[in-house]
Amino acid sequence: MSSFNWDDALKMVTTSDDMWESMEQAKSKLAKYKRITVKFFDEVHDLIADDVAQGDVALTGTERSQQFFLRNANR
Numbered sequence: 867m868s869s870f871n872w873d874d875a876l877k878m879v880t881t882s883d884d885m886w887e888s889m890e891q892a893k894s895k896l897a898k899y900k901r902i903t904v905k906f907f908d909e910v911h912d913l914i915a916d917d918v919a920q921g922d923v924a925l926t927g928t929e930r931s932q933q934f935f936l937r938n939a940n941r
Contacts, residue, residue, distance in 0.1 A: 872932065878903045879935065896939045907931075 871880045879899050889897040904910075915927035925933070 872928075876903060877905070877907045899935075899939065 869881050869885055872878075873880045878901075886897065886900050888894075890900075911927060911931065914930060
């Protein structure tokens with residue numbers, strides 16, 4: 867299970883202070899997300915939230931959003 871979470875009120879990724887500190891010390895590109903909010907998350911979510919898929923590889927809109935974030939965090 868991931869130690870990262872989504873704070874819907876703040877529209878940002880959260881994790882423990884220890885995890886942020888570890889990422890900062892390792893100079894991880896993910897560390898920059900400690901203070902970044904996703905301004906238009908609700909609008910983007912509305913565009914993709916009603917996607918429907920079936921099978922064991924199906925993802926919800928929220929899961930796809932999380933994967934997008936993780937894929938693009940190192941760019």
